[in-house]
Amino acid sequence: MKNPIIFLLLVLGFMSCTQKERATMIIKNANIYAVDTTYTGDAIAIKGDKIWKIGTWAEMEPYIHASTEIIDAQGNFVMPGFIEGHGHYNGLGNSLINLNFLKASSWESIVDAVADKVKQTPPGVWIMGRGWHQEKWDSIPSPNVYKYPFHNTLSEISPDNPVVLYHASGHALFANQKAMEVAGINKETPNPVGGEIVRDQNGNAIGVFEERAMDLFARKYEDYLASLDKEALDSIWHVALRLAEEECLRKGVTSFQDAGSTFEDLDKYERLAKEHKLRVRLWAMIRRPVDELEQKASKYKRKNIGNDFYTCNAIKSDIDGALGSYGAWLLEPYQDKAGFKGQNTTDIEDLKRIATLCADNDLQFCVHAIGDRGNRMVLDIYEVAMQNHPDKKDWRWRIEHAQHLHPDDIKRFAQLGVIASMQAIHCTSDAPFVVQRLGQQRAKEGAYVWRSLLDQGAVVTNGTDTPIEDVDPIHNFYASVTRKYNRDTPAFYPEQVMTREEAIYAYTMANAYAVFEEHMKGSLRSGKLADIVILTKDLIHCTDDDILDTEVAYTIVGGKVAYKK
Numbered sequence: 343m344k345n346p347i348i349f350l351l352l353v354l355g356f357m358s359c360t361q362k363e364r365a366t367m368i369i370k371n372a373n374i375y376a377v378d379t380t381y382t383g384d385a386i387a388i389k390g391d392k393i394w395k396i397g398t399w400a401e402m403e404p405y406i407h408a409s410t411e412i413i414d415a416q417g418n419f420v421m422p423g424f425i426e427g428h429g430h431y432n433g434l435g436n437s438l439i440n441l442n443f444l445k446a447s448s449w450e451s452i453v454d455a456v457a458d459k460v461k462q463t464p465p466g467v468w469i470m471g472r473g474w475h476q477e478k479w480d481s482i483p484s485p486n487v488y489k490y491p492f493h494n495t496l497s498e499i500s501p502d503n504p505v506v507l508y509h510a511s512g513h514a515l516f517a518n519q520k521a522m523e524v525a526g527i528n529k530e531t532p533n534p535v536g537g538e539i540v541r542d543q544n545g546n547a548i549g550v551f552e553e554r555a556m557d558l559f560a561r562k563y564e565d566y567l568a569s570l571d572k573e574a575l576d577s578i579w580h581v582a583l584r585l586a587e588e589e590c591l592r593k594g595v596t597s598f599q600d601a602g603s604t605f606e607d608l609d610k611y612e613r614l615a616k617e618h619k620l621r622v623r624l625w626a627m628i629r630r631p632v633d634e635l636e637q638k639a640s641k642y643k644r645k646n647i648g649n650d651f652y653t654c655n656a657i658k659s660d661i662d663g664a665l666g667s668y669g670a671w672l673l674e675p676y677q678d679k680a681g682f683k684g685q686n687t688t689d690i691e692d693l694k695r696i697a698t699l700c701a702d703n704d705l706q707f708c709v710h711a712i713g714d715r716g717n718r719m720v721l722d723i724y725e726v727a728m729q730n731h732p733d734k735k736d737w738r739w740r741i742e743h744a745q746h747l748h749p750d751d752i753k754r755f756a757q758l759g760v761i762a763s764m765q766a767i768h769c770t771s772d773a774p775f776v777v778q779r780l781g782q783q784r785a786k787e788g789a790y791v792w793r794s795l796l797d798q799g800a801v802v803t804n805g806t807d808t809p810i811e812d813v814d815p816i817h818n819f820y821a822s823v824t825r826k827y828n829r830d831t832p833a834f835y836p837e838q839v840m841t842r843e844e845a846i847y848a849y850t851m852a853n854a855y856a857v858f859e860e861h862m863k864g865s866l867r868s869g870k871l872a873d874i875v876i877l878t879k880d881l882i883h884c885t886d887d888d889i890l891d892t893e894v895a896y897t898i899v900g901g902k903v904a905y906k907k
């Protein structure tokens with residue numbers, strides 16, 4: 343080569359050419375379930391954050407380079423990442439901030455867990471936990487009083503954080519030295535009326551406080567929360583977010599539809615998305631009183647911020663309460679509360695104002711409705727809004743829960759294109775009291791009737807309402823296809839089950855459709871986001887019992903491994 347410049351150009355040309363033809367990740371030995379199409383191959387090539395090619399391993403081989411990450415799925419079930427259709431992200435995080443010792447088998451394991459927590463917690467921040475029970479431990483601590491350990495080992499690992507751990511019964515707590523210091527407790531502190539400070543032979547508190555003695559800490563903890571500055575509250579918020587993310591990724595959830603955030607929360611999500619610091623894709627509904635919504639909601643619309651990690655395009659409201667607490671708004675009285683028909687929680691006029699706001703600003707409206715009257719009223723409000731805007735075609739307004747419907751209203755979901763944003767797991771965990779509340783006939787005809795809705799042509803989505811239920815899609819999938827909570831529980835009107843295919847569709851494509859994202863996620867296709875889970879059981883072909891043993895082997899978000907078993 344005589345001319346070095348031509349040589350250089352040729353080399354550069356060759357390099358950029360191979361760059362184009364290089365996969366960043368290839369998943370091989372995959373039992374591919376693509377949701378809306380079928381492939382004969384067993385390999386998926388990913389380039390950047392998108393799915394690139396799907397085919398056989400031999401077809402993918404030319405695109406392998408030294409930097410290509412190869413994931414061997416070992417014949418496991420490979421499907422699009424689960425989309426949580428209705429949950430509370432912040433609530434999930436907060437529920438995970440506090441330590442849980444229901445399964446702790448020794449005092450030492452509790453001290454170790456607190457020590458880990460201390461490492462991630464700034465000094466002065468209270469560490470809270472619950473669920474310990476000295477009768478469930480493998481060994482009796484030494485020294486001890488009534489089998490309760492002394493606080494010393496706990497206090498040594500947490501010198502700068504007050505630690506308060508509630509007993510499983512809720513009738514006692516364990517405090518470390520720092521917490522006792524903050525609460526002003528010393529040898530001279532008398533036992534409060536109705537409570538006991540458990541002491542050693544010398545009269546020193548060992549760390550256990552029973553019954554009313556717990557109040558000494560409860561008050562101080564409330565003072566502490568009230569005293570927090572913006573920075574501290576912010577740091578708690580961020581810890582909660584990280585915990586929620588980890589929990590979702592561990593369980594195969596790659597996108598999360600948040601059912602109601604404040605403007606403050608939305609600002610934080612947006613900032614994190616722009617900084618590429620979100621690990622789970624968020625789609626958020628705004629939840630505020632109507633006056634505030636009218637002032638600000640339209641300014642908070644966002645789409646696909648930070649490489650498609652954050653969108654806000656909806657408003658959340660509620661028309662009634664829950665069935666368990668007689669809050670669901672019914673057409674006819676409760677079977678077990680004579681003459682009572684439940685609660686209307688948001689003024690109908692306010693809901694109509696929000697509907698107008700949504701229609702005018704092209705926002706989706708998502709209203710919580712549980713009882714048959716609540717659902718009918720929301721369908722009526724949506725129908726009027728649609729009649730008032732005949733030019734607008736694609737609404738995709740949602741009813742959150744759509745739990746109990748009058749048979750006449752079931753077909754209206756499909757007719758109006760209203761999405762039934764349901765939570766299958768609510769059906770199976772509510773099952774023990776549904777018939778008491780509604781009686782046989784209403785329960786059979788209208789409670790959690792996802793089969794009837796699907797047969798009428800409605801879009802039915804799925805989610806968990808976490809932290810009300812565990813965010814686990816597997817348990818929820820099991821509820822969808824069996825109408826059972828567990829292997830041993832009876833099925834709740836099993837004629838309403840979804841097929842396996844429908845249940846996966848509800849958790850992927852239907853959830854994507856429900857937020858106008860079906861072009862970018864919900865199935866495995868070239869050009870869609872590489873949000874993928876690898877599961878240890880084949881959710882289409884395994885037995886019902888096997889579903890509950892399914893584990894998440896990998897969670898991949900945007901072409902990167904976000905969780906690995």
Ligand SMILES: [Zn+2]
Binds near residue numbers: 428429
């Ligand atoms: Zn909810």
